[in-house]
Amino acid sequence: MSNESAAAGRVHGPVRIVGAGLLGASIGLALRERGVDVTLADTSRSNLRLAIDYGAGRAATPGDDEPVLVVVAVPPDLVAEVVEAELAAHPGALVTDVASVKSGILSALQDAGADVSRYLGSHPMAGRERGGALSARADLFFGRPWVITPHEATAAAQYRALEDLALELGATPVRMTAEEHDEGVALVSHVPQLVASLLAARLRGATSAEVGLAGQGLRDTTRIAGSNPELWVQILGANAAPVARVLRDYRDELDAVIDALEDPAASGSPRRIAETLAAGNQGVARIPGKHGRDDRYTALIVKIDDRPGQLARLLTEIGEEGVNLEDFRLEHSPGAQVGFAEINVLPEAAHRLAAALESRGWTLAEGER
Amino acid sequence: MSNESAAAGRVHGPVRIVGAGLLGASIGLALRERGVDVTLADTSRSNLRLAIDYGAGRAATPGDDEPVLVVVAVPPDLVAEVVEAELAAHPGALVTDVASVKSGILSALQDAGADVSRYLGSHPMAGRERGGALSARADLFFGRPWVITPHEATAAAQYRALEDLALELGATPVRMTAEEHDEGVALVSHVPQLVASLLAARLRGATSAEVGLAGQGLRDTTRIAGSNPELWVQILGANAAPVARVLRDYRDELDAVIDALEDPAASGSPRRIAETLAAGNQGVARIPGKHGRDDRYTALIVKIDDRPGQLARLLTEIGEEGVNLEDFRLEHSPGAQVGFAEINVLPEAAHRLAAALESRGWTLAEGER
Numbered sequence: 001m002s003n004e005s006a007a008a009g010r011v012h013g014p015v016r017i018v019g020a021g022l023l024g025a026s027i028g029l030a031l032r033e034r035g036v037d038v039t040l041a042d043t044s045r046s047n048l049r050l051a052i053d054y055g056a057g058r059a060a061t062p063g064d065d066e067p068v069l070v071v072v073a074v075p076p077d078l079v080a081e082v083v084e085a086e087l088a089a090h091p092g093a094l095v096t097d098v099a100s101v102k103s104g105i106l107s108a109l110q111d112a113g114a115d116v117s118r119y120l121g122s123h124p125m126a127g128r129e130r131g132g133a134l135s136a137r138a139d140l141f142f143g144r145p146w147v148i149t150p151h152e153a154t155a156a157a158q159y160r161a162l163e164d165l166a167l168e169l170g171a172t173p174v175r176m177t178a179e180e181h182d183e184g185v186a187l188v189s190h191v192p193q194l195v196a197s198l199l200a201a202r203l204r205g206a207t208s209a210e211v212g213l214a215g216q217g218l219r220d221t222t223r224i225a226g227s228n229p230e231l232w233v234q235i236l237g238a239n240a241a242p243v244a245r246v247l248r249d250y251r252d253e254l255d256a257v258i259d260a261l262e263d264p265a266a267s268g269s270p271r272r273i274a275e276t277l278a279a280g281n282q283g284v285a286r287i288p289g290k291h292g293r294d295d296r297y298t299a300l301i302v303k304i305d306d307r308p309g310q311l312a313r314l315l316t317e318i319g320e321e322g323v324n325l326e327d328f329r330l331e332h333s334p335g336a337q338v339g340f341a342e343i344n345v346l347p348e349a350a351h352r353l354a355a356a357l358e359s360r361g362w363t364l365a366e367g368e369r
Numbered sequence: 370m371s372n373e374s375a376a377a378g379r380v381h382g383p384v385r386i387v388g389a390g391l392l393g394a395s396i397g398l399a400l401r402e403r404g405v406d407v408t409l410a411d412t413s414r415s416n417l418r419l420a421i422d423y424g425a426g427r428a429a430t431p432g433d434d435e436p437v438l439v440v441v442a443v444p445p446d447l448v449a450e451v452v453e454a455e456l457a458a459h460p461g462a463l464v465t466d467v468a469s470v471k472s473g474i475l476s477a478l479q480d481a482g483a484d485v486s487r488y489l490g491s492h493p494m495a496g497r498e499r500g501g502a503l504s505a506r507a508d509l510f511f512g513r514p515w516v517i518t519p520h521e522a523t524a525a526a527q528y529r530a531l532e533d534l535a536l537e538l539g540a541t542p543v544r545m546t547a548e549e550h551d552e553g554v555a556l557v558s559h560v561p562q563l564v565a566s567l568l569a570a571r572l573r574g575a576t577s578a579e580v581g582l583a584g585q586g587l588r589d590t591t592r593i594a595g596s597n598p599e600l601w602v603q604i605l606g607a608n609a610a611p612v613a614r615v616l617r618d619y620r621d622e623l624d625a626v627i628d629a630l631e632d633p634a635a636s637g638s639p640r641r642i643a644e645t646l647a648a649g650n651q652g653v654a655r656i657p658g659k660h661g662r663d664d665r666y667t668a669l670i671v672k673i674d675d676r677p678g679q680l681a682r683l684l685t686e687i688g689e690e691g692v693n694l695e696d697f698r699l700e701h702s703p704g705a706q707v708g709f710a711e712i713n714v715l716p717e718a719a720h721r722l723a724a725a726l727e728s729r730g731w732t733l734a735e736g737e738r
Contacts, residue, residue, distance in 0.1 A: 125582055139672060139709075139732075145582055176578060184579035192568060192590045197649030198622055199564050202556060202615055204652050209545060210553035213494055213514055214656050220589040221561045222656065225649035233643045240633035246571055247627050251620065253567055258616050264609035274602045280566030280594035283573050287583050287591065303508060311697060312688040319685030328680060330697050340508075363508075 010164035013037035016060065016067035016090070018082055020044075020051035023098045023124065024073030025136035028056030030169045033138050039064060051133040066090060069161065072097040076234035080108035087114050094158050096122050096165075100185060101238035102149045102178035117153040121178060122146060122162055123185075124171055131228065139170065146171035149178040186242035193224055193232060194247065200225035253279075297326045298350035300343045303363040304330075314341060317360055323353045379533035382406035385429065385436035385459070387451055389413075389420035392467045392493065393442030394505035397425030399538045402507050408433060420502040435459060438530065441466040445603035449477035456483050463527050465491050465534075469554060470607035471518045471547035486522040490547060491515060491531055492554075493540055500597070508539065515540035518547040555611035562593055562601060563616065569594035622648075666695045667719035669712045672732040683710060686729055692722045 013036040017024045020042040028038045028051060038057030042048040052059060070086045070093045072079055079099045086095045087109075095118055099105060102121045109116050126144040146166035150159050159175075166173040176184065200222040203211060236243055253276060260272040304310045311330070318325060327344035345353055354364055382405040386393045389411040397407045397420060407426030411417040421428060439455045439462045441448055448468045455464045456478075464487055468474060471490045478485050495513040515535035519528050528544075535542040545553065569591040572580060605612055626645055629638040673679045687694060696713035714722055723733055 125584060127584075137670070144584075147582070174578070174581065180578065184576075184582045187571060187575055187579055188583045188587045191571065192587050194626060194645070195564060195568050196586075196590050197646050198619055198626070199561060200650075200652035201622060201645060201648035202560065202619060202652060203655045204648060206556055206655060207553075209543070209549065210556055211655050211657060212543065213516070213553045214557045215494060215496075215513075217565075217593045218557045218561050219656060220592050221565050222649070222653045223589050224586045225653040227646070227650075229643050229646035229650060232646050233639050236630065236642055237633045237639055240630040244627055244630035247623065247630065250567055250571060251623055251627065253570060254616065254620055254623070257563060257567070258613055258620065261605065261609040261613035261616065264606045270602050270606055273605055274598050276563070276570060277566050277596070277598035277601050279570035279573060280591070281569075281596075281598065283569035283571060284591045284594040286572045286575060286580050287588060288580060301506070303511075312684065312692070312694045315681065315684035315694070316688030319681045319688075323681070325681040325684070328697070 009034045009036075010168045011036050012068065014039060014065050014067045016041065016070045016086075016093070017057060017073060018042070018070065018086060019073035019075075020047045020056065020133050021073060022127065022131045022133070022135050022140075024071065025051040025054060025056040025133035026126075026138065026140040027071055027073065027098075027169065029054065029136055029138040030141070032057060034168060037065075039067065047133060051136070054133055054136065056133065056136060067093045069093060069165070070095040071165075072099075075231065076101060076238050080105045080112075083119055084109055084112050084114045087118055091115075091118075093118065094161055095119050096162055098122060098124055099238075100189070100235050102147075102181050104238050106149075106151055106178055116151070117155075118158075120151075120154050120158050120162055121149045122166070123149070123181060124166070124169075126171070131231075141166070142170035144171050145174045147174045147176050147181050149176055149181050151178065182239050183242045186239055186246050190236055190239055190243045191246045191250065193227060194236070194243070195250070196222050196225040197227075297344035298347045300345065300350060300354055300357070300364060302341045302343060302357060304341050311341065314357075314362065317357070317362075318343065318353065321353055321356045323349045378403045378405075379537045380405050381437065383408060383434050383436045385410065385439045385455075385462070386426060386442060387411070387439065387455060388442035388444075389416045389425065389502050390442060391496065391500045391502070391504050391509075393440065394420040394423060394425040394502035395495075395507065395509040396440055396442065396467075396538065398423065398505055398507040399510070401426060403537060406434075408436065416502060420505070423502055423505065425502065425505060436462045438462060438534070439464040440534075441468075444600065445470065445607050449474045449481075452488060453478055453481050453483045456487055460484075460487075462487065463530055464488050465531055467491060467493055468607075469558070469604050471516075471550045473607050475518075475520055475547050485520070486524075487527075489520075489523050489527050489531055490518045491535070492518070492550060493535070493538075495540070500600075510535070511539035513540050514543045516543045516545050516550050518545055518550050520547065551608050552611045555608055555615050559605055559608055559612045560615045560619065562596060563605070563612070564619070565591055565594040566596075666713035667716045669714065669719060669723055669726070669733060671710045671712060671726060673710050680710065683726075683731065686726070686731075687712065687722065690722055690725045692718045 015031055015036055016039045017028050018041045020040050028040060031038050032055055039060040040048060040051055040057040041060060067090055070090055072082050072086060074082050076099050079097045083095055083097055100123055105121055109119055124141050124146040126140045148162045163173045256272055257276050260269040263269055302314060304314060323345055325343060329342040358364060384400055384405055385408045386397050387410045389409050397409060400407050401424055408429040409417055409420055409426040410429060436459055439459055441451050441455060443451050445468050448466045452464055452466055469492055474490055478488055493510050493515040495509045517531045532542045622645060625641055629641040632638055671683060692714055694712060698711040727733060
């Protein structure tokens, strides 16, 4: 009972999604919104039930039309065998997966003698802190990169089919070889995960007085250390060689810094440490997008009592003043009865807004007046 | 011309502040607000002028009353010699400093034969991304720990005087020995700084395609790598031994992880990696305060077009619905014409607000409906 007439967009079903977790259910939700016929499969009956109730698709039934596209969204360790089974079961379908490591899957399929001409790997760079179908969002992929990793057996039409899937879901298709992808995610995702875990691990032995000194820097550098170990063991194991390569360079520079710290008065030690700090400045400047202050805007910092309604009142009053909020950040002092709202507005509006807020009784931080 | 009658709070002047940067000027602003007589000194005439214009205090003049408290707020490398000079110049005053490393200053003063019975070090754990008097805020210390590091020559009244300073400025006094403090900040501040710098340094050689894959995890783990190298070389040099100790443990565990990644199929390798990830989970859970989701509240995720006024309109309308915003976070997808506002409200208000926002035309993410 595929509904061919409803799908007016780039993607035409039936699409079969294997694995109804966060990514699988989110893809299903987004495709269903666009009228695409989606069938769902999951080895867990309760996961499947949940995703179906949620609107991510329907259970496959005998007599269904064959899928044109199969999306495998199962845990990393299972991807290769599930892709192999789907290639065999649906000989007319293009099969893709959404795993975060790509080279190993392709070579496992080649080793197994699977028909890789119908396999094209991909990796939507989207996720949430919570997994599972319950956290699925149709707009999970909006504005995110969606890497597609063609290989020598990939036909142009197959690449376009996945590109259409990414575009239809609001993502930005990015073409890379599987190797380029794996090197890239080692650097920007897998090594940061391990570095954060290793750093946070140091806090196990800390005294309460020590962790009581923690500020935003520690919170930011260790936030992702809260990630799911089971999932990450699979990811890191699948991308071990590229991750180890980046970590060896990291360790070599760490060794040099430790040497300098062990004899900080030695000639060359301060320079060695300064070089690492300066290299960090250069590296962080390479990350695109919003990081640090945005100098198109002027920041006003307003003190907010930690009472219900205060933030809403502030933002309502900014609306009443007719000033557009360009960006906004709330800064909490743990334990304090006060917070600071950083309000980013266009420079030409800043002075007027500051005066208006003060006349309404708000306290602005001196630095920004 | 000290104004003894105006100071009704815990701190009575005159207070002399040496170094009119972010911390010195912020302390000055806060004390002036409370009517305390503050004199300022800075080797830079223009810094001094700026801080005075700003309202952080007045220039010292001949015939002034002697200060009862001197606060040394100069760059780390200069603290010991400036404290020594201030102890000699103001024999009736208690002298403190606000540097982020404490043991070295005390031992340098002892080595120099200074009157350490009038020196009591402290460290307000507050800062901003921008330094200088222009960034000063009277409320910079509000809700932050202010470590005070008494030593064997410290009298109880001296400790109370600094405790009063911290309390008057809204900070939470924390009593530690200089050694405890330095071990603590090595762990929660100095090592995270180096770890972030070393990680960000890896991005120098990245391709544009690779850094284009960066997500929030990389941004968070590397944000503080944008810090000022000149300042941090001084801090790390002054706390070299405790920082090196933590980093050696970090390196030992890093070595074990690299070994496991170099032979990921070996028995024991997955367990080794899983142990580090699990240790990271345990460590991050030790950090007090807001990190990750706050389960007292229900999060609603609302899609916001990246057009001026959209966020203000949303927040104004939440105000109109009479719902208290308990916390708020804006999530930007770099390059996307859309963002997501995560609105945290009390569970009992969430359902009503979600319905009200949808009827006003907002799109809520499926996961949170």
